[in-house]
Amino acid sequence: MKKVKIALLGLGNVGRGVYIILHQNKEEIMKRSGYEIEISKILVRDLNKNRGVEVPEDILTTDFEEILNDDSIKLVVEVMGGIEPAREYMLRAMEAKKHIVTANKMLLATEGDEVFEKAEEMGVMFQYEASVAGGIPIINGINENLTANKVNELYGIVNGTTNYILSKMELEQLDFDSVLQEAKEKGYAEADPTSDIEGYDAQYKLAILASLAFGTKVDINDVYREGITKIKPIDMKYASDFGMSIKLLAIAKDDNGRIELRVHPTMIPETHPLANVYDSFNAIFINGNAVGDLMFYGRGAGDLPTGSAVVSDIISILRKNIEVENQNPIIRNNLWEKQVKNIDEVESRYYIRVTVEDKPGVLGQITTIFGSNRVSLKSVIQKGRKNDESHEVALVLITHKTKEALINDSIEKLYDLRTVKDIENIIRIEDFN
Amino acid sequence: MKKVKIALLGLGNVGRGVYIILHQNKEEIMKRSGYEIEISKILVRDLNKNRGVEVPEDILTTDFEEILNDDSIKLVVEVMGGIEPAREYMLRAMEAKKHIVTANKMLLATEGDEVFEKAEEMGVMFQYEASVAGGIPIINGINENLTANKVNELYGIVNGTTNYILSKMELEQLDFDSVLQEAKEKGYAEADPTSDIEGYDAQYKLAILASLAFGTKVDINDVYREGITKIKPIDMKYASDFGMSIKLLAIAKDDNGRIELRVHPTMIPETHPLANVYDSFNAIFINGNAVGDLMFYGRGAGDLPTGSAVVSDIISILRKNIEVENQNPIIRNNLWEKQVKNIDEVESRYYIRVTVEDKPGVLGQITTIFGSNRVSLKSVIQKGRKNDESHEVALVLITHKTKEALINDSIEKLYDLRTVKDIENIIRIEDFN
Structure with missing residues (x-):
């Protein structure tokens, strides 16, 4: 030997x-x-x-x-x-x-x-x-086993801490802070959890994965990033009502050479394989133009x-023969120059939760704003008052697919309405098609 | 170039x-x-x-x-x-x-x-x-990416036709024959579907996977095989009541050098990642002593x-350098001799559905038989008569973990009871622990 x-x-x-x-x-x-x-x-x-x-x-x-x-x-x-x-x-x-x-x-x-x-x-x-x-062999998976493909899309649950927190919030109806506290006590979250919960860790990983999947250099600063701290139990509840789960996804898409790179909480259909990735498990879901849909699932840390x-x-x-000097290994496949889309150009469906005054005509004002921005609403849900004294109600809007810039425009105009008390949350929805 | x-x-x-x-x-x-x-x-x-x-x-x-x-x-x-x-x-x-x-x-x-x-x-x-x-890179996954592990267990949904049929039966409460007919019309099943529905196709694949995972030669005749033709909608219904799904699993386990190799319909917890593999998708779930649980999911055919x-x-x-003659590739890792367990020696939990005469004392007779064979029952469910004229009732037994030989012994004795009209189905249950 x-x-x-x-x-x-x-x-x-x-x-x-x-x-x-x-x-x-x-x-x-x-x-x-x-x-x-x-x-x-x-x-x-x-x-x-x-x-x-x-x-x-x-x-x-x-x-x-x-x-x-x-x-x-x-x-x-x-x-x-x-x-x-x-x-x-x-x-x-x-x-x-x-x-x-x-x-x-x-x-x-x-x-x-x-x-x-x-x-x-x-x-x-x-x-x-x-x-x-x-432990998931995703690097070699892309570098060695998907070489026959143009990769169209990649969706990763690549941070175990945030997936653990979101799983607990979803399955046990707990709030973010208490789950984070428990995660710290169990050693699933670090004393300073910023890198995980604000999405920096996933941002690093997406930069590496996207560069391999698309065969291009990726500047970490081109990866849009949002953490999970703004997710509330009520958002989990609405997601569930819509047949969705909320996951922190690292998303990379190649749209004819123009690529999207983004890390953010995402509502996904609860029937999608990624929705069933719970606790601290990781998974990477890839669509290649030959292989179709492929998913790798396993332990992302430990x-x-x-x-x-x-x-x-x-x-x-x-x-390989390590006794031979001067190997000629294929270390990277940085073969193409690709342009990265600004987050404004990204198309998605959106979940928007707002608090409004409980007055006649408010709903009309709001839908008019979206309409004038060419944002088409798929559904609008108005929940009753919290109690008799409250003069505010929650409104949840689900849009059809639209450009993020148009959403941002609409949101800005919503803030101008006196009847709109707060834009509580905006979460992107991914339908995988 | x-x-x-x-x-x-x-x-x-x-x-x-x-x-x-x-x-x-x-x-x-x-x-x-x-x-x-x-x-x-x-x-x-x-x-x-x-x-x-x-x-x-x-x-x-x-x-x-x-x-x-x-x-x-x-x-x-x-x-x-x-x-x-x-x-x-x-x-x-x-x-x-x-x-x-x-x-x-x-x-x-x-x-x-x-x-x-x-x-x-x-x-x-x-x-x-x-x-x-x-399209799932499971061969290279095992051969190249799990080399640091002793593989303990491997569970595969490796036949798309049967997974399509079982998915339809589960999700749409259809019976086997009508789904098979539809699968033939859609091109998901061949005109002669024997190789798929009787588990031969999965048997071949398990022989290959197990030989790689365990680094040993596998004789195809050592792989126990059962198809899915005996699965009835009522079994799907009971499975669902117990929080389980029925999948055709290819199972390989290494029990300190003695291995199990078997292909058969299996009830698995509906929360397990394999339970959420639907339609013609394939997946292979592996447990290695370093990597822990790992799953590969994707298109198994096409x-x-x-x-x-x-x-x-x-x-x-x-x-690799194909201009060099006489490569020395590592083609197999057949490194160990392992003994294959007979199916009689396999341990599992079991779902047993029987039709019995609706008479006092029948349940007692049956549980006595299992008890005398040291088979411990976890639950017994008796459903009412189909109609007033029927003098028969359905009985569903779930056992604790036990050797298959003891189940077979018990079943033989059940047949001797005049009150037992038929043993309708026996399905192994896998708990993944």
């Missing part, structure tokens, strides 16, 4: 998963990769931290140079996350002709070009399956699921 | 899909594969048949030798199906150093060893993604979805 030495950069959640899998499934991994894999060094910040796994002390180091200068280490696994020093370490490891496996979505979504180009320049292999949707993706990347590299 | 010539064996449904995709997505395929692909020959039985696609007459041939002896043809795509002459043609093409892409589940499930060995012997590449579940898998296999071969 051939032997190979590898190093880990980082021993947090994902690093622990990689360490456990390489030991627990050692026999399977040896047979499938053709190599006995030795983790010869692990870079950590604190040698004495408890990491929930037994690691021999002598392989821990706080000094990256020890790994860099060890020519017997052929492959470096970056699982520290964040931009720096991960970026610097990867670049220098590649310059030293070491192959790279990384789980770093933030780096790839923002500074991906530089590391991809370095890999190509140095002829080293560079794999990053774990950077999006944890030490072992994410570790599964990292280790399969390691095995994938070892199965 | 480099050029490569390929040949198709067969121009039926899948062949047409491959032909259309190679033309329609030509630009994408060129950029991703690095090759301009020319279909230089297509083997057909009848030169004059209308195939629903425009093909230049001069590339059609009825003579396989023309393809075999053309050294400029580097890759042969076998989409004719069936054992012979597909087997002979593939073996001879490999002997002539041509790479192979095939969609032939029947051949791989029954005579796979011979063709895999030939590919290894000749150092040619051999890809077969399209052989199971059409010219373009299956063609998508075939063409992605072609691209995958072209991305």
Whole structure:
């Protein structure tokens, strides 16, 4: 059996998963990769931290140079996350002709070009399956298995924290704040949950997925982003009345070379496969012009699921001939220039919930505004007063498909009406057709 | 741009899909594969048949030798199906150093060893993604992306015809015969639907999937098989009452090296992702010891979805260096010897529907039989008489988990009771835990 030495950069959640899998499934991994894999060094910040796994002390180091200068280490696994020093370490490891496996979505979504180009320049292999949707093989799915297709559309539930929160809100009729609190206590949400609940995490992931699916470079700033904090139990209730679920979707569409990139809460039909993705599970639904509809579903986070993706990347590299210098791997498929649509140009149906004065003629005023903006309403629901003293009622409008700019125009005019007390929420509706 | 010539064996449904995709997505395929692909020959039985696609007459041939002896043809795509002459043609093409892409589940499930060995012997590449579940990349998913895992369990809805029939029966409360008739008219079922409705098609596919998932050889005769013809609307109704759906599942489990392989109608919780796979869609749900639960969902048949898998296999071969002779591809992972459990040894919960005489003491007789066989009943439901004249009632029993042998024993004894008129149906229940 051939032997190979590898190093880990980082021993947090994902690093622990990689360490456990390489030991627990050692026999399977040896047979499938053709190599006995030795983790010869692990870079950590604190040698004495408890990491929930037994690691021999002598392989821990706080000094990256020890790994860099060890020519017997052929492959470096970056699982520290964040931009720096991960970026610097990867670049220098590649310059030293070491192959790279990384789980770093933030780096790839923002500074991906530089590391991809370095890999190509140095002829080293560079794999990053774990950077999006944890254990779900969506990166290789797109890069290797959908190559016969033009991808038309991609819809992802790619953030487990928000899907957990929305699932709880839907199934147990709870409000956002209390579910977030519970998620924090259970470890499903971080102490500072901003990156998850405001959609930044999904934004990174969509940038990576869309760039692969459409074969184009994606600037993270071109991805429109909205979080889930504005979703109220009453919106869940209305959604359910309409036969819909609310999910935080990462959406990418290719409209004849002009692409849409957006992350926002979305009402989807409850019969759609994505509507049945609950708890912290992730799923990516793709439509290709040959394959039709395809969905990948699984664990988007966690030490072992994410570790599964990292280790399969390691095995994938070892199965190629790593003894040959100057590999010529296909690392990216950035083949086309595509123009990104502004969110104003996006077409969708919309759910609009407003609070209005309970007076005759109000409904007429409102529908007139939408009509004059060429927004066609599919249904209008007026609910009774909250109580006898209240002079306000809730109005829920569902539009037909229309340009977002026209919705925004209409909303602005609604605010001018004295009878309109508040625009409570606007949620895009996706019909998948 | 480099050029490569390929040949198709067969121009039926899948062949047409491959032909259309190679033309329609030509630009994408060129950029991703690095090759301009020319279909230089297509083997057909009848030169004059209308195939629903425009093909230049001069590339059609009825003579396989023309393809075999053309050294400029580097890759042969076998989409004719069936054992012979597909087997002979593939073996001879490999002997002539041509790479192979095939969609032939029947051949791989029954005579796979011979063709895999030939590919290894000749150092040619051999890809077969399209052989199971059409456009769903489950073969590469297991072979390339789950390599870090021990696969514990695999559950597949791998036959679109039966899933279409069961979906219709469930959602529209129709009976089997009328849905089958409609499926034939719509082209979802063949004139002779035996292979689908009796589970043979699923049996082939499970043999292939299980051999990959568990890294072992699977004899098709070791796969237990039951079709869906015995499912009645009343069973669907009871299932729904219990919060379950009925699906034809292909099930493979690895119980510490002893494996289960079985295809049969199965009651599953309606909240499980597989329960929401409707119509002719396929899905494969896998549990790995690192990745946890993972599901792949998509189109299991059809010219373009299956063609998508075939063409992605072609691209995958072209991305390797096909100019190098004697490739050393990893074609199989038949690494372990595993023992297959007899169906008698399988443990499951069971749904048992019987018709009994409406007499005092009958229920007691029946529960006594199960009790004496150590089968514990979870629930017993007795429905009233069909009408006043009937002296028979329906009894539905749900067991706790038990060995199949004990169920069979109990059933035999039930038949001896004069009060038991008929054992109407027995359906296994899968709880996924």
